[in-house]
Amino acid sequence: MSDHRALENLxxxxxxxxxxxxxxxxxxADMGADVIKIEMPxxxxxxxxxxxxxxxxxxxxxxxxxxxxxxxxxGVTLNLKTPEGKELFLRMVKSADxxxxxxxxxxxxxxxxxxxxxxxxxxRIIYAAVxxxxxxxxxxxxxxxxxxxxxxxxxxxxxxPAGGGPTRAGSALGDILGGLHVTIxxxxxxxxxxxxxxxxxxxxxxxDSVIAATENTALKYLESGQVPPRMGNRxxxxxxxxGFRCRDGVVIVACGxxxxxxxxxxxxxxxxxxxxxxxxxxxxxxxxxxxxxxELIEAWLADKxxxxxxxxxxxxxIPAGPILDVSQIxxxxxxxxxxxxxxxxxxxxxxxxxxxxAVKLMGTPAAVRAPAPALGQDNEAVxxxxxxxxxxxxxxxEKNVF
Amino acid sequence: MSDHRALENLxxxxxxxxxxxxxxxxxxADMGADVIKIEMPxxxxxxxxxxxxxxxxxxxxxxxxxxxxxxxxxGVTLNLKTPEGKELFLRMVKSADxxxxxxxxxxxxxxxxxxxxxxxxxxRIIYAAVxxxxxxxxxxxxxxxxxxxxxxxxxxxxxxPAGGGPTRAGSALGDILGGLHVTIxxxxxxxxxxxxxxxxxxxxxxxDSVIAATENTALKYLESGQVPPRMGNRxxxxxxxxGFRCRDGVVIVACGxxxxxxxxxxxxxxxxxxxxxxxxxxxxxxxxxxxxxxELIEAWLADKxxxxxxxxxxxxxIPAGPILDVSQIxxxxxxxxxxxxxxxxxxxxxxxxxxxxAVKLMGTPAAVRAPAPALGQDNEAVxxxxxxxxxxxxxxxEKNVF
Numbered sequence: 140m141s142d143h144r145a146l147e148n149l150x151x152x153x154x155x156x157x158x159x160x161x162x163x164x165x166x167x168a169d170m171g172a173d174v175i176k177i178e179m180p181x182x183x184x185x186x187x188x189x190x191x192x193x194x195x196x197x198x199x200x201x202x203x204x205x206x207x208x209x210x211x212x213x214g215v216t217l218n219l220k221t222p223e224g225k226e227l228f229l230r231m232v233k234s235a236d237x238x239x240x241x242x243x244x245x246x247x248x249x250x251x252x253x254x255x256x257x258x259x260x261x262x263r264i265i266y267a268a269v270x271x272x273x274x275x276x277x278x279x280x281x282x283x284x285x286x287x288x289x290x291x292x293x294x295x296x297x298x299x300p301a302g303g304g305p306t307r308a309g310s311a312l313g314d315i316l317g318g319l320h321v322t323i324x325x326x327x328x329x330x331x332x333x334x335x336x337x338x339x340x341x342x343x344x345x346x347d348s349v350i351a352a353t354e355n356t357a358l359k360y361l362e363s364g365q366v367p368p369r370m371g372n373r374x375x376x377x378x379x380x381x382g383f384r385c386r387d388g389v390v391i392v393a394c395g396x397x398x399x400x401x402x403x404x405x406x407x408x409x410x411x412x413x414x415x416x417x418x419x420x421x422x423x424x425x426x427x428x429x430x431x432x433x434e435l436i437e438a439w440l441a442d443k444x445x446x447x448x449x450x451x452x453x454x455x456x457i458p459a460g461p462i463l464d465v466s467q468i469x470x471x472x473x474x475x476x477x478x479x480x481x482x483x484x485x486x487x488x489x490x491x492x493x494x495x496x497a498v499k500l501m502g503t504p505a506a507v508r509a510p511a512p513a514l515g516q517d518n519e520a521v522x523x524x525x526x527x528x529x530x531x532x533x534x535x536x537e538k539n540v541f
Numbered sequence: 542m543s544d545h546r547a548l549e550n551l552x553x554x555x556x557x558x559x560x561x562x563x564x565x566x567x568x569x570a571d572m573g574a575d576v577i578k579i580e581m582p583x584x585x586x587x588x589x590x591x592x593x594x595x596x597x598x599x600x601x602x603x604x605x606x607x608x609x610x611x612x613x614x615x616g617v618t619l620n621l622k623t624p625e626g627k628e629l630f631l632r633m634v635k636s637a638d639x640x641x642x643x644x645x646x647x648x649x650x651x652x653x654x655x656x657x658x659x660x661x662x663x664x665r666i667i668y669a670a671v672x673x674x675x676x677x678x679x680x681x682x683x684x685x686x687x688x689x690x691x692x693x694x695x696x697x698x699x700x701x702p703a704g705g706g707p708t709r710a711g712s713a714l715g716d717i718l719g720g721l722h723v724t725i726x727x728x729x730x731x732x733x734x735x736x737x738x739x740x741x742x743x744x745x746x747x748x749d750s751v752i753a754a755t756e757n758t759a760l761k762y763l764e765s766g767q768v769p770p771r772m773g774n775r776x777x778x779x780x781x782x783x784g785f786r787c788r789d790g791v792v793i794v795a796c797g798x799x800x801x802x803x804x805x806x807x808x809x810x811x812x813x814x815x816x817x818x819x820x821x822x823x824x825x826x827x828x829x830x831x832x833x834x835x836e837l838i839e840a841w842l843a844d845k846x847x848x849x850x851x852x853x854x855x856x857x858x859i860p861a862g863p864i865l866d867v868s869q870i871x872x873x874x875x876x877x878x879x880x881x882x883x884x885x886x887x888x889x890x891x892x893x894x895x896x897x898x899a900v901k902l903m904g905t906p907a908a909v910r911a912p913a914p915a916l917g918q919d920n921e922a923v924x925x926x927x928x929x930x931x932x933x934x935x936x937x938x939e940k941n942v943f
Binding site: 315 | 543545546547548549550551560564568572591592593594595605606609610674675677678679680683684685686688689692693694695696697698699700701702705706707708709710711712713714716717718721722723724725726728729730731732733735736737739740741742743744745746748749750752753754755756757758759760761762763764765768769771772773774776777778782783784791793795797855858860861862863864865866867868870871873874875876878879881882894895896897898899900901902903904905
């Protein structure tokens with residue numbers, strides 16, 4: 140293992156708020172980038188007032204939402220509407236690699252801090268933006284919320300029970316998908332810069348990101364002329380591949396091919412004749428008679444827990460697993476060994492459990508090294524490093540520039 | 542705009558099949574990497590026999606699923622179980638940057654082609670693996686399907702109608718999230734290599750990737766002791782933020798703050814007194830009385846289409862949008878301008894519409910440049926470039942090495 144961090148050579152100026160942008164810079168910071176979060180003096184990121192909350196060591200209500208997604212970042216305040224704030228920001232841009240923002244398109248341009256201005260100061264700068272609908276296209280100025288991306292990107296239309304209404308994924312999936320796509324864009328632009336010597340603009344929209352995640356839905360429609368219906372937990376091409384009710388919840392059984400289905404009939408259901416039953420003999424038949432098949436599988440499951448059922452099925456080589464809720468996931472030995480949750484010590488909140496990083500770089504591992512910044516905690520260190528004297532800093536502070 | 546492609550300096554040996562791995566290498570290829578897809582002679586990637594299908598110009602049923610996700614890649618066949626196949630592969634590794642596979646952990650090691658072997662041949666090689674549960678942890682050898690990752694990663698438990706069952710997202714979201722995470726890992730490892738001079742192993746699991754996408758669900762549970770319930774299209778912290786029934790479907794209305802709610806009451810519902818109604822006066826009240834609020838909003842919507850409602854709401858600055866299905870998305874002017882679907886010409890299938898790339902690199906744009914490869918189409922070009930003579934190639938072909 141190396142002492143280096145994968146992205147230790149990158150300085151990221153992070154103007155993002157709420158989720159999509161901060162999720163991206165969290166990943167960059169976890170992998171070692173020096174992320175400097177820039178917030179408005181006084182208020183800061185909206186999520187500083189988002190639940191869940193905890194009363195902190197100073198008796199003040201403090202957000203765990205913010206603490207989770209902003210760990211590993213340094214924090215400064217800067218009022219970009221003041222001339223002095225703009226100038227300080229441009230001085231920071233000179234030696235930075237990446238600027239990322241998730242304002243509505245046009246905001247940075249109106250501040251005089253759009254990509255065209257920044258590249259004059261530093262042609263190697265990578266300017267990344269993530270917004271609801273991107274920086275161009277007829278909807279680019281619309282307000283963008285996660286739920287709109289899930290709705291307009293086509294994910295809700297294909298999610299939900301058969302015969303029921305369109306359904307939003309239970310987390311802010313549009314924001315997460317946007318955050319992942321803009322992370323890819325930034326890292327690709329870093330590689331491109333090594334080739335061209337120039338930075339560039341990276342533009343990611345939540346709606347595009349959701350569309351990409353619906354993968355071949357469009358192809359299915361274009362070939363069949365049928366809009367793919369909602370089908371609960373089933374999958375159009377494979378059966379059995381669904382959730383099945385057992386004693387204490389729902390367990391997944393997934394037989395991707397004929398051999399696995401044969402094993403299921405013979406070794407689990409102990410009804411070898413089912414594999415030859417005309418209703419179930421091939422995939423087409425099984426897809427047509429899914430309800431009958433479900434009844435047979437659920438009869439076997441009736442007296443078993445999720446854990447028991449999964450254990451028996453897996454011992455026979457049949458893909459299976461429980462539907463876990465977050466309390467079970469936090470307690471799961473596999474999740475623990477993969478460090479998908481990390482206990483940290485926060486200066487005012489005390490012990491906080493944060494999400495781990497799902498990208499396992501085995502040579503230069505991602506890590507949670509530092510708590511989320513208090514508002515403006517690194518002002519002095521960061522602005523001094525730009526060459527400002529204590530007197531200059533005091534004067535700017537006096538003018539509420541930071 | 543530059544004539545370069547963002548990842549043109551990278552050669553990727555792609556052993557992946559089905560979706561998670563191929564989705565990653567699709568993105569790398571779209572951004573300009575030279576992706577050489579390596580398939581088993583005779584059969585190739587399983588998805589060559591996945592629907593949707595079309596009868597091709599030769600009268601043979603051909604997969605559009607494969608054609609979509611493998612565009613821009615070159616294709617060779619190689620039997621890695623033969624000594625000659627292994628040797629050819631190791632020769633390819635010498636000059637490659639990335640090897641990616643999505644076998645069950647251990648398969649490559651048993652072939653003698655695990656990371657430890659490959660780094661002997663090329664210490665700069667980046668070895669990326671994406672699997673259901675990753676290469677370590679108690680479940681690492683379990684079979685991994687998308688639905689299991691959605692179930693065990695906690696997404697299903699929080700998705701679905703209030704009071705209803707856990708619900709799978711309608712696309713293979715676990716695979717997509719895994720593909721996005723491993724893409725990030727590869728690009729981060731490329732940057733790390735510029736620092737350390739060494740490659741490394743990148744390990745991504747679908748289950749981890751889904752857990753990461755549930756963002757602060759764990760924090761909510763840890764602070765409250767309550768497992769977050771399924772709540773349809775609602776969001777625990779904001780109201781109104783939901784789907785509302787209108788004349789021809791469901792439209793999203795999202796008022797993130799007090800000011801927007803005031804506008805909704807005054808300018809849209811034309812009932813300014815509602816903003817002061819004790820039930821709705823603050824967010825806590827609105828969350829508690831969501832059903833009453835829904836009734837009022839749906840009364841206004843009853844005679845309007847999704848498109849009309851969204852237009853009116855947006856004109857007043859209130860975030861809103863229709864729930865679109867794929868037929869509407871394909872026809873949407875914004876989606877068209879963002880090139881999220883691209884018409885291509887395929888040598889045997891004719892015109893095929895494929896997904897566009899959601900990462901918009903404005904200086905070195907991603908593009909669909911070439912159709913998915915026919916099985917083994919680039920054998921001669923790729924193997925000749927390794928220095929094999931026509932006689933040697935013929936001998937290997939004779940032995941079914943490729």
